[in-house]
Amino acid sequence: MLKPQPSLQSQFSSCSTLTPSFLMHKPFVIGNGNSIASLPIFSMQYSFHKKNKNFRIVTVPGNNVKAVATESSTEKATSVKTIVTVKLTAEGDTDWRDKTLLLELVSAQLDPKTESEKETIKGYANWTSQDEGEVKYESDFEVPADFGEVGAIFVENQHRKEMYLKDIIINGFPNGPVNLTCNSWVHSKYDYPDQKRVFFTNKSYLPSDTPEGLRRLREEELVTLRGNGEGERKTQDRVYDYDVYNDIGDPDSSDDLKRPVLGGKEHPYPRRCRTGRPHSDNDPLSEKISSTGTIYVPRDESFSEVRQLTFSKKTISSALPGFLSNLGNLVSDRDPEFTHFTAIDSLFVSSATPNDALSNIKYLSRKLFNGGENLPTPEIAETKGWKSWIKSAVSRIGRVISETQDDLLWFATPETMDRDKFFWLRDEEFGRQTLAGLNPYSIRLVTEWPLKSKLDPEIYGPQESAITTEMIERKIEGVYSVKEAINQKKLYILDYHDLFLPYVSKVRELKGTTLYGSRTLFFLTPEGTLRPLAIELTRPKMEEKPQWREVFTPSWDATGIWMWRLAKAHVLAHDSGYHQLVSHWLRTHCCTEPYIIATNRQLSVMHPIYRLLDPHFLCTMQINALARSALINADGIIESSFSPGKYSIELSSVAYDQQWQFNLEALPADLINRGLAVEDPTAQHGLKLTIEDYPFANDGLLLWDIIEEWVRDYVNYYYPNPRAIESDQELQEWWTEIRIVGHGDKKDESWWPVLKTPKDLIQIITTIVWVTSGHHAAVNFGQYTYAGYFPNRPTIARTNMPSEEPSDEFFTNFLRKPEGALLQCFPSKTQATKVMVVLNVLSCHFPDEKYLGEAIEPAWAENPHINAAFERFKGRLKNLEGIIDKRNADRDLKNRSGAGIVPYELLKPFSEEGVTGKGVPYSISI
């Protein structure tokens, strides 16, 4: 029974005016806690008394309210202690001692007599200790024997500020502690007076197995998370909803910054999180840019504090925009390109230097500020406030640069360049990186000859490629005919013809860039490496000009070699753009956001599939929001540094429309689709690779199998038969919403997997998990290693091929100093350094990175079956580390081992923090 404190007791005895609520007999209707939030606490207590007749009022020492149930005369109550752990914020909050948390224990069972929900047991949790960034609050409860199992707890934060609730543990029950892992922000009761937070225990339940006492709460919590689709979202809201990409332009600032809406019939695209900002004055289809500079994400999707601090130090969220705009002003109109290769080399310092983005600023500052003697160290700067330090550094840079005319930035040497300074020039390295570099997702088997476009010949010119049989047979030196080479799976292609060609005219109207459609053909050598044979660059018919195209090949004469290098720079810019816009942004970051939204809207936090997926979604919505504000936004880093300019993100919509299929996001299906593997029941993974030494595929398939086995163990435990899948309404709604809403522009495609059996679910979940872990890691964490030295992967090719419209003057200069033509074609100083800073940040693991299989989720750990499956999962991942090391030491595997070659470690599961070129986090965390 309940024990009001003296203060409450006096209220209790003098509250006759409150009789209506005091005498409330109806079942306790909670509604996400909302409906009781404004009721006097004693009305609830009284209601509870009436069900438990053997109660007495007890005075509890101290000035805090304690509402507890005590032993009845007929039933044994249990004394339990509830410990709440709150993570401290870095803002140095001081009032955590003074206030309390109001807790209400919720029974998982209904009252057997009335079949209605039991009353909750209320009590205030008081501050008890503070240590290592955590605060503990405790409350004692007496739980009557007939209360049943505790299934959930309501938490009301009595402080003025929100708090980050880590977990709640109830100790004292005979069956052991009851755990509630929260990891969630709890608002102040003053901010949302009508809402109270509910947390469920770590036990997972399919909807049909939900204890009766929790059913309504389960459903109502989902209703809260779905929101009503109206109004502008506030920072502390927890609403997950959908919208189109109508927020990357800024039409109110300038017509030039207007961008088409991505999402819908014209530009199909996945959906993003709805923020509800007002629409632009100049373009009613667009959303205004955020007035605060921050973009809403549901509160629990925001970065952890350590990540937020690290991230702001590492520049993107706070320092980078100012830093880069300053940098842009300094160099954009003066001496835009590097004039010689040694100027590029001088950007780099010894590889022994710290390899994070911070070092760039530090080195820059040391160089510019009297050798750095008067500079604060980063540690001191941090205590004094990083932002002001960086701000002052940036403002000084301008002056010093103009005085010294010195080079601008100093970067840690990427490992590729550190091992072999001339790696980027080698053709075999060009081929190798299509299999083991930053974009291993584009290379395809050639299956038809001649190569043919699917574009309209009336608009774009002849469909048939200019790469002829004779050219290829000459290049492969008569070993095979083209027909034999194709039959024996020896010819491969990077095909950026049909995707880019329709944009060539438009892009060429932009200043400082150009574009071609391209086809690059490779031959698989007896050594198992890829040798580039030919590059075809095409410009379609443009106004008065007829179509232009030319095939370039590796040559044995000086002019031919330099033309080949220029053509390669164009293809690398195409590959760089495709990598960033499609393989990376679209296929991982962008396509995953609808999965996250649907998971939170349709699967209860107590749903086992929610709990399986949740770690795979950490930080993704926040990093995507940052990308919308600083990377893919109009005139942002991508648009200003990549060949397609303002059409960059639109091109990712074309790729989504033409190429993206959920079923092909599964690695085995992707490899088969590209002709890089064939089904073979006798082979490992059931697949035979057409290029045996394909490091990404070889390591990726092992990782895919490991993930699939874990997912299979997990899914089969909760879904023993197909009926369980089909009858799980939450699960079915989840999958329907992903297809119909989140990826609604593709809803009518026939390739969507059905969800009828455990096998279907295993395939769907494994695909999502692979995309968020292995796929993303493979295309993300090698960015600085492979693109940090930008001649290896220029993001833009700014000049046309000299042979397209040759001018005598250009050719004279080209023949005199061809290096100059290549440097003019490469990114400008501003573009190159901007991208290098960003790639450094994006390649970086944060100190709190969560690697696949490293730590078990608390809810998984509580279930012995899942716990054991996780241990096997973890063991296999550790084993994978050893296998990858062994492969990298095998000199016969020439695509990952050899003189000056960076070993392929991008799919090694674990890593230290920083830019390491390895490590597979659970989620798309950067």
Ligand SMILES: [Fe+2]
């Ligand atoms: Fe990423």
